[in-house]
Amino acid sequence: MRKWEIARKISYIVLIIYAIISLTPFIWALLVSIAPMNYMLNGKPTGVNIMQWPPEINIFKIPPEVFGAPATISNYGQVFTVTPYARWILNTIIYAGFVTLGNLILDAMAGYAFAKLRFPGRNYIFTLLLGTLMVPFPVTIIPVYNLLVNFNLVNTYAGLIFPKVASVTGLFLMRQFYMSIPDELDEAAKVDGAGIFRRFWQIDSPVALPAFATLAIYTFMGTWNDFFWPLIVTSNKDMFTLAMGLNYFRTSYYTFWQLMMAASLLMTIPMIIIFLSFQRYFVETSTSSAVKG
């Protein structure tokens, strides 16, 4: 028994140390985001020193102090006035929303076909699709970019959304789930005279709701956080997404740390909320994909 106790103590130490390592960047970002803005005096930034240690926090004052100066939430408002942040939020919601919707429908359809329907070449096509997962993205961007240029889709929502509207990873997830539904369910529905579309939509898909939820969460988060694709497709600041817009707070002369941290945290909060609300789906996917992958 005593051995177990020591093991547990060591475990606690390991976990606590790593939790500190994991959270410190966020806590620091939070502190900086509520520090008053620096201003320029004779060409030099003046005001609080956001790099100092300790950060001189005093929560007993009104308002509380960080870095020895009164804390403020005005930076969060400033983000909206110095950049088209509201527009970026809208763009990101449109981008992530439509990509998620497309994946839910198209990946599920294809996943169902590969799991439950028989047609010539099924396995070859599936292997080919899986093979494309190996292709690293730098190989495809140049031709895809040229396609977008030729169809005038640069700086458009369509250009952002179309290339991402279905994914092989999502297809794989949905296929695994449909395969785990016993064929008897389909057979029984067939005897009752249900056609293929009804079996897909009304019999099997309701059973697969957890898989839909997982796919929706993963796709939405991945697209929300995506930086690379908006970097390729958008150059007009009105078409930026949140991830793309972060660069805006950094000029070659000066970095607006307070605003940058506020903007970074703002775009992270929805992700944390989603994670907390749907935590069980996160564990489910990581297990299922590990066992089968």
Next chain:
Amino acid sequence: MKKIREWFAGYLFILPIIIVVGVFVIYPIFASIYYSFTNYNPLRQMEYKNTFNLQDQLEQYLLIFSMKDLNTKDLLSQFDPADFIQTQLGIKLDKDQRAIIEKYFDSKRLMEDFVNLKTNKRMSGSQFMSEYMSKYKGMFSGYTPTWVGLKNFYQMMNDPLFWKTLWNSIFFSIIVTPIQTFIALLLAVAANQKIKGIKFFKLSFYIPSITSSAAISMLFMLLYAKPGIINRFLGFIGIPPVDWLSNTSTALPAVMAMNIWTTAGYFMIVFLAGLQNIPKDLIEASELDGATGWTRFWKIIIPLVKPQISYVVTLGLIGTLQVFDQIYFLIQNQQNYTTAMYIYVNAFNYNQMGYASAIAVFFLALIMALTLIQRKVIKEESYF
């Protein structure tokens, strides 16, 4: 009949994803291979796509200030179509194209339209050419890159920066993947005990992996700054401050540390799920046999989470070999670029899409070879 209906439904269901993958993954592979043998320049492509007002361009070229009393014949004597297309419309022409324009460009009709005020409209270079060429319109419908054979690949072989970036990518991958796997496993084993506050730990480990790489890069830009807190903490143990991201020898390791920090928590959840599937009595039985903590770890736990390890290592290798976002934000010196970043700058900053494609094709071949090797290794291991 029923069978055919099922076939039909099957193809219909997979058609959308086939189109998406076909257009945005499979076609691009072949297009990249083709580009890699050409001197593809995206700026040249824009020459045919930029739009202009034809009347303005003609007025400027012919130095006309008033549209009154114009005479087609006089104008024709001043008008040189190839010269106009090159200097005024900014479309570069080669010798063959010039010769064909001399022969088949309908200058007369253009001048008549101009005099009759029919040219006051916006159009692109390719539209203009198809309008006024009497033959060989297809030759001017867009930019065709020139075939240069293996030139790009020779250039690549002799480009020290390319080899440097390739080494950086591989270095990144072989250092980061094992460390992140080990930390994740260690955390999972620690969290697999009866621990209070496990929810808090899970959340705090997971937050980095649900944060956008762009936001994370911003956070670390602040932490890695010369007066930033990482240097402060190192200062306590007597290490002098380093400008982590500007210094070529520390920039890449700094980004690697950040990458480990980002992914370890996610992989920890994968391992934890695997560990929780292991029956508790199996571990307790080994305890009774007198196995110490360390042997228990190596002999019991590692073999049982083998599927998870192979999953995490595969994902880790794929992710680290292609790392881009963090490099884009944090790396300032070309010497520290990864291959993905080098492809990007060549294509989009230096306008050398042909050369960038050659590197991309090489990169694809490399990754496919690595994947096949890895598959073989893992398959052989699973026989034990």
